Amino acid sequence: MDLSEALTNTASAEQVEVFGEVYREIVTDERGLTKRELCKEAFGLEDGYFADRIFAIFDADHSNRVNRDEFILGMCALVSKDEETFVEFLFDLFDSNDTGEIDEDELYQGMLASLRANKLSIAHRIEDFFDGEGSATHKADDEVRARELAQEIFAYTGHETSGGITKDEFKNVFFSYIEEWGRLASPLTKTRITTRKFKQYLSQNGATTENTNVTGKKKKKSLIKRIGKRITHNPQRTFWLFLWVIINSGLFFGNYFYYKIGRPELFELLGTCICLARGSALALQLNIAIALLTMSRGFLTFIRNAYNGEALNYINLDDNVLAHKMVGITILLLAIIHTAAHICDFSVIGNASADQVNSALGTNYTAGTKPSVADLWLRSWQGITGLLMLTCFAIAYPGILDWMRKRGHFHIFWGTHQMLIVFSIVVMIHGSQALLGPYTAVYWILPPFVIYLMNPLQRLILFSKENPVRVVKRSFLEPNVLGLELERNGLDYKAGQYVFLNVPEISLFEWHPFTLTSAPDDANLTVHIRNVGNWTKAVHDLYLHSDSDLGTKYENSVITATDPEAQADDHYIPKERKIVKKLNYLPRIYIDGPCGAPSQAYERYKVNVFIAAGIGVTPYASILSHILNRVRYHRKTQAAPEFDSMLSSDNELGLPIKKVYLFWATKDEMSIAWFEKLLKDLGELDVSEMIEIHHYYTSAHEKGDLRNALIGMAHGIQGQKMQMNRNRYYSHYGRPNWASVFSGIKKSCRMIDSKCGIFATVPPQFRTMVKEEAGKASEHDFRFHFTSENF
Ligand SMILES: Cc1cc2nc3c(=O)[nH]c(=O)nc-3n(C[C@H](O)[C@H](O)[C@H](O)COP(=O)(O)OP(=O)(O)OC[C@H]3O[C@@H](n4cnc5c(N)ncnc54)[C@H](O)[C@@H]3O)c2cc1C
Structure with a gap:
């Protein structure tokens, strides 16, 4: 079939008109579009794997230029309303040798390009973390991760040994996972094509790109209306202010x-x-x-x-x-x-x-x-x-x-x-x-x-009377987040609360607040410390070098206090040493607290929405573990009752909670390690879909972008293997659309209660946006109560 025949069979009159107009807008030479014009200027794609592959697919006659007919045909597949056609386009994209099958190496190349395009590599932090390892570590980690994910997909489709993935196999696997994210919207979220007709075409066809807002203007509300809204949304604050x-x-x-x-x-x-x-x-x-x-x-x-x-x-x-x-x-x-x-x-x-x-x-x-x-x-x-x-x-x-x-x-x-x-x-x-x-x-x-x-005064008494607490274990969930498990010493606290920590090895004068990530019914305390400044860096250095096996591993590495002296002598603190380079014990810590925190009020709501960015997830890690501990405890003492009925009113669990959503925005995918155990427990306990975790990889491109299709597929498969995607764990790419998030929650939780608590531990701009959207979504019969915590 030649090009014009293919065009007549594939493209509708509307597509020919719209894409023809786009072509006229971007073309500068009668011979056709160059790779740069098509990929960089029109789609905003940087030079590299995706630009090369898309250009190769568009350039059907291999002339190194994309003419009008090729452009229209390529666009028909790329922004197709029909998912099947789009998935076929994806298959061609990753079948870089054009053999009709995707072999493991092609999959690996596609995955590597996807990880890099989505900035989902963990490398920059590993460089920071392990001095001197530099870019070699960067390269190696990208590649190792890409290889792992590619193998995951390959093994799942039954191709460990020979042969490649056929188009039909690819479609089957892709559809079973991608649909969990919702319908594919647009393969390229950052198209720079500005033609009005094109934008209209995309929005009519359900595509969402950053440029599809045709009117593009934000309405400004009058000052009086804004004040009025603030008063009605926060009557308590208004009362105290007044x-x-x-x-x-x-x-x-x-x-x-x-x-x-x-x-x-x-x-x-x-x-x-x-x-x-x-x-x-x-x-x-x-x-x-x-x-x-x-x-x-x-x-x-x-x-x-x-x-x-x-x-x-x-x-x-x-x-x-x-x-x-x-x-x-x-x-x-x-x-x-x-x-x-x-x-x-x-x-x-x-x-x-x-x-x-x-x-x-x-x-x-x-x-x-x-x-x-x-x-x-x-x-x-x-x-x-x-x-x-x-x-x-x-x-x-x-x-x-x-x-x-x-x-x-x-x-x-x-x-x-x-x-x-x-x-x-x-x-x-x-x-x-x-x-x-x-x-x-x-x-x-x-x-x-x-x-x-x-x-x-309390701190002075603490110094004079009590010994610092023993650190039982240290681990790195991520290279930049140090987890410390501490002896509890009878500390009584609520989920969500925080304590002040003082590490005498570093400074006797500095106390820093950290949320307890353990549940109140856990045997020990845990805190997770992100390395952001002088003191936290000193703590990371101290504990990184406080064992015999110095920091050659980072992932989920767990070091336990094994030094006999440290364990036997409760008063053991080497006061004479300032910054210790290599220790064969884990230095002790003073704890002052617990202190009340906003999120501890979650028990007041039947429906809770927790919103966290990065390390802000700590209070919610504690709360979710606490809920699961309670369920587990109740299961042990009762004859397997339904979780729903247990939590429907104040009962012996004391938790009137019916539904919990966690929205967690992180820059990369390493962070999933935080909830790995929790998610497994959720699957195991089968708590009637009470807890939903939505994980947003914010450095990644939006949902539906072809640059994250393979990663989504691998995550779906991994989730299935870990038994954690049973409608409880969802990964998303890009930023949450709060308007639709809140309207969805309103729809599904209206039957449960007329109010919902939102607890957010996010940066200021993020907070303002969430608060505004929660305010807009509130109605007289379903209100969102917004509370935020500053880290
Ligand atoms: C209630 C609360 C709970 C927190 N929980 C966690 C947690 O679970 N995990 C985690 O990694 N971080 C948490 N933080 C943040 C943590 O306290 C700071 O990152 C840490 O104190 C930074 O110290 P630094 O000297 O390394 O950084 P710096 O470079 O000095 O400061 C970095 C940031 O931390 C703030 N900060 C510094 N010292 C203090 C302090 N003594 N008190 C309050 N803020 C400070 C600064 O304003 C700055 O914004 C929490 C903060 C608060 C207020």
Whole structure:
């Protein structure tokens, strides 16, 4: 069949018109399209395997140019609505020798290209991890992984020994797994073809590409509508904010008018300045108290746990950091008003006569003893303490800037923030002489100050009384994530909570928060530490080098504390050593906690959605294990009851949970190791499809892109082998489409309850997007309650 005959038989009139127009748009030479024009400029494909193969398929007459008819025919297959035609195109793509069969080497080449195109290689981190191994490791790991996956597919189709995969075999295997992802949408998600008709054609044919948004404009909502939506979506936060504004205004203006009307003698001399100084002083005291309480971890954990979390119905403790930041800024503004007002007061008092001052303040100055402006600033109690407070501000406030906190200078932020302890003490004594009004600061600030001090005090007691905890095991689930198993030492905690860790071998002063990934009913504690900065790197180095078999393996390597001395002597800590290069024991760790965390509130919902990016999955690992432990325990003690009925109400499991979704976005596929055991347990326990895990490989191309077809196929086969894809584990490529995720959840869970808890541990931009979509998806009869946690 020649080209024009094939065209008449294959392409519809519409396709000829649309693809013909596209061709005219991109062609620059009458001989036809070059590889660059077709692959790079039209499809956005980098030079390499996929560009070569697609060009070869399009260039049917091997002329090294793609003419109009070849282009139309190629496009018909590439963006075909018919899945069969598209899968045939895929087969041709990977049958690089054009033999009508895909042999193992062809499959390997296709897989290697797919892994690299999707940036699913683990190499860059391995390079970071094992000094000196460099690009050789990179190459080897890509290739090993590609070979493994190719063999997986090859063995599955029964071709271990001879022959290749035929078109029919390929179709059968491909369809049985790919359909799990949903219908193939478009083979290329980043086509750069801008022709309007082409975009319309794709969207009419169910294809989704980044460029198919024909109108392309985002509607902006009016400010009032946005505020209205915020209020209705978060009535609790609105209530507390409103209360805070009312109390602040009441204190400020109450005191302002008290001095204006109730203290005429003072007002006559000092005017509005004294009203502003006293109004701001009272509001300052309230805000300092709130700033201390919102950072009192023990206090917050106590409230969170009290009465089974009933308090959370009235106050959103997860807003503590937000509230702390808000009152922090308010303190700064009020302090500026207070200082400016006192500059004015001091200048009036310094320049007024002794009689005027005496009658206003009730003092007994004579012309010779009345203080000057300089005396008031440098020799009076109020002046000196005021200057001291300003110094604390000048040291602490620059430290709160994002670039200081988040760019590896957290210790500076933390250290300078401690000046606020000095500040709180000085505030309490600043007005103690009650010169201008009653002394109230101590009543406002002392109780929260004592509550706040419990945290550092607890750590001091920990150092003085208790020994650090023994590390039982260390493992690397991924090269960049260190797992530590620690002795429990009676620590009682809830799933989702976190602890502060101190590794004396590294520094006695640094405490860092880490979520407990073990379940509360596990025998030992586990934490997983991602290497992101100075301290975590030091911990990784320390434990990597803390065994006899130094870091030659990374994958699922488990090292157990075998050193007899370390195990026998409970007080064994080699204090004399700073950074230890090679240890034959696992250094011990101090644990402070547990601390309450937002995700521990999951038990309040029948339907839960957990959303995590990368290491943010830690709280959910603990929660899911906890749920499974409970099921296992119940199965042991009961005569195999249905899981559904066990969890349908508050029962002896104490979990009213009916459905749990975990959406986990990671850059690569190595991370699956985290849930391997959990997923196997899910399959084993068969918990009525209660738990669904959706894993998004975000560095990969979107679903349906031909560059991830082979990887999807291999994952499907692996999942089947591991018994973990029984509608519980789904892998996806690209980013989640939250609108459709939430609408799907709404549809399937409406029968269960009228609300759903969303717990997210994701970066800020991701968080805003999820929150917005959850807000949009909420309806009066099914609401999404969004809570997020910052790592
Ligand atoms: C409640 C909570 C739970 C966490 N759970 C985990 C977990 O399970 N696994 C995990 O790998 N990481 C977790 N983290 C993050 C972890 O605490 C930081 O990555 C670690 O402290 C970084 O220290 P660094 O000196 O290596 O990095 P740096 O380069 O100093 O900082 C990297 C980032 O960590 C933040 N950070 C640094 N020190 C602290 C600290 N003492 N307290 C809070 N934030 C800090 C910084 O703001 C910065 O954004 C959690 C954080 C919080 C707040």
